[in-house]
Amino acid sequence: MINAKRIAQLAKKWQRMATLGRKRLSWGVAKEADECCTSVASKGHCVVYTADKRRFEVPLAYLGTPVFAELLRISQEEFGFVSNGRITLPCDAAVMEYTMCLLRRGSSVELEKAFLSTMAASYHYAS
Structure with a gap:
């Protein structure tokens, strides 16, 4: 059985990966790439x-x-x-x-x- 701490770690990791996936899709356009240079x-x-x-x-x-x-x-x-x-x-x-x-x-x-x-x-x- 997985303990609660490990489940919380996995949930955070999946959220980060989902966020990165959304960003990666939006960087395909040059204008949006210019806007993300401040990150x-x-x-x-x-x-x-x-x-x-x-x-x-x-x-x-x-x-x-x-x-x-x-x-x-x-x-x-x-x-x-x-x-x-x-x-x-x-x-x-x-x-x-x-x-x-x-x-x-x-x-x-x-x-x-x-x-x-x-x-x-x-x-x-x-x-």
Whole structure:
């Protein structure tokens, strides 16, 4: 039998997830993405935006990985340091979701290197 404290924790978690799901649906429009830039990231996270204006909260631990270092380097080359106070990454939301999945799973160094080479090749091809 689950105790009352655990049920309360699960209820709070489900409420947070439901709230995030609603926000995620509303961020698809660029105008609404502009309005949400004043919201603060969760503790231990950093907010970044993709080229298609999607907002992501990235755990601070991910910022030190080679994958994010490369994304930030390319972002600096493409957008410079001025972009209305936002960190905008030079990828779309699908690539960002895949990147987050790779890092969340603790992917191998070889897989990260392959992803980086693909990302760098596609960036240089598009330039």
